[in-house]
Amino acid sequence: MITLDTLTKRFGSLTAVDALSLAIEPGEVFGLLGPNGAGKSTTIAMTVGLLRPDSGTVSVGGGDPADAQVRALLGVAPQALAIYDELSARENIQFFGSLYGLSGKDRARRADELLELVGLTDRAADRVKGFSGGMKRRVNLACALVHDPKAVLLDEPTAGVDPQSRHAIFEIVRTLRDQGRTIVYTTHYMEEAQKLCARVGIIDKGRLLAMDTVDALIAQHGGQSVVRIERGETQERVQTAEPLAVLQKALAAGDATGVHVERPDLETVFLNLTGRSLRD
Amino acid sequence: MNEIWALALKDLKLLVRDKAGLFFTFFFPVLYAIFFGTIFGGMGGGGGGSGETAIVVVDQDGTDASREFAAALDADSRLAVTPMPDRAGAEEAVKKGQKTAFIVIPEGFGSVSLFRGEPMKLIVGVDPSRQAEGGLIQGLITAKAYERLQSSFMNADSAREMTRDALDEIAQTDDLNPLQKGILNTFLGSLDTFLEQAPDAGVIGGGDGGGDDGGDGGDSAGGGAAAFNPIEIESVELLADESGEGPSPYAITFPQGIIWGIMGCASGFGISLVTERNKGTLTRLRTAPLGRSRVLLGKGLACFMTTIGVAAMLLVIATVGFGVRPGSVPLLAVAVFSVAVAFVGIMMLLSTVGKTEAAAGGIGWAVMLVFAMLGGGMLPLAFMPAWMAPVSHISPVKWSILAMEGAIWRGFAPADMALPCGILLAVGLIGFALGARLFDWNEH
Ligand SMILES: Nc1ncnc2c1ncn2[C@@H]1O[C@H](COP(=O)(O)OP(=O)(O)O)[C@@H](O)[C@H]1O
């Protein structure tokens, strides 16, 4: 669906995206995980034709996103909220619909569907200005879907969002996936990538460090699990690739008062790949 | 086109919901026009101006006297005089706003007999929007006329000539009774003898005496008129409408009000492009299948429609509420269209000057205020020094006001509209093309 081939983008002396190659399959939820400044937004901007790469190529459904027809396959929810504060939720959706040549009737119907999808039907007529961060994010997302795109690019869709809205956004992403859309989801929250994405690319300083399913990434780069065994006041930490065996042994000994297993996660993967934490 | 229309409608909706924007675009210009129109009305054309006033002098007489008079006007530091051969051209220059007033020195100016109380005649026409300077010009002309009267008697040759003329006239006239004739003949005869014997035949020492004598002579010759005015100014009412009066103050202040509204418009939409870029909505517009030019044309269309709306609203208020009667509605439509195009181009250019909204707004208004000051969109008009007149040509505000005034009360023919409207259209098209090229699409 989307293929990036050795994409490079420099801003002055800074290389924001460095020879990045990716292939995103139709219908998959692909996560682009990396800390702030890793080059995620720059990658999205080049994918949708907003920025011209210094070198490398982008192909969307076999075409160049500089072509408007090709671009129409994509829906983007930019990291910076790209909606009008003084317009209502419905007006925002309908306005962006009008840019894709939807008729008045189609726009109204599409707006109803999308307001329903993002759970803002009862706030449809209210100006976005008074919305919470999470509600604005949902309007921002709805506007990306107005032309029924095959692929949706969500750039940090949970930035500045309360836990409840975050949960609602996860549900929306799952619904979009079930509708058969290809989804690119950028985030610096590893638990989101872990929860939502079939495959994850880990990006840092513009470079793609690893790309695979979450399980495979953990198996390959996560290292060993840590099993903590409590015996009254004392505690033992065991690093192991076979946490189940360690647990069975501890339980068989009969003196354990508590056990705890820390499985490696994408955070550990990132730490092992870069020597830094994702949140730095 | 549908997409451009959708973009423009969105911007109009946003404008309507922006209270400050609405105020500066629609209400402030109306307040401006009414407020200053009323003040102007109360002042009856305003007070005195300062600086040089640009006038045209047409010397139809071509005598030494008329040339001297024209030179005296030219020598005055308050006037910048351009000579012209014919009256039609002079009237045209004032109508078109190139000069503030014209003065025609008609044939016979040099041969009037001051002794008979015949005043020197002059024909004066003042741009109705610059009545403040009109008063100044009338005052100056009168002063020059007195100076000339006085100097006539200080120069022995001309005084003698006039004395002889007077004697001839007295001989021929029937207006005087024999006693008066006798006294005058005796007095003037001895004056003639005195002047003939005056040493050097040059300037008589003690000019005061000569002047006084002359004054007496004039009084007597005029049959004892108490106050002799040596000059008679025939005022030409330029651009009068059916009522026979010049334009009302509102006909002058409403076009200025329109300019303020349009400047508010242009800077508002210019800033909104910067806002859209920096907030990110422009990003989404660019991902739509639109192309950059249509995004900008949408903004331009919104600016254009608002501009037309402001102008239409003010013109309706001026017509219905303040008795302004546009001379030509079709030409006014052409003028407003051209002004709107010009300011769309200016809007586009302004959107390129600042990276942030605050910068774009600040720089935008600074540029607008300079345009307004140079172009006469700002009061007090009369205080503009003459050196600014050529500078004002660079201001689109000047051409905008001229085009609108031309259609409302300057009585422009379509051919007269060509220059200001052509300049405005060129400003609009070049400004838009240049602005679109220079516009930085990336967020900061
Ligand atoms: N328009 C720009 N001009 C200069 N530097 C930029 C620009 N956009 C992004 N950058 C820089 O490029 C790097 C990558 O930015 P970005 O792609 O936004 O990262 P992310 O989205 O992963 O947080 C950052 O160091 C950022 O400061």
Ligand SMILES: [Mg+2]
């Ligand atoms: Mg980003």
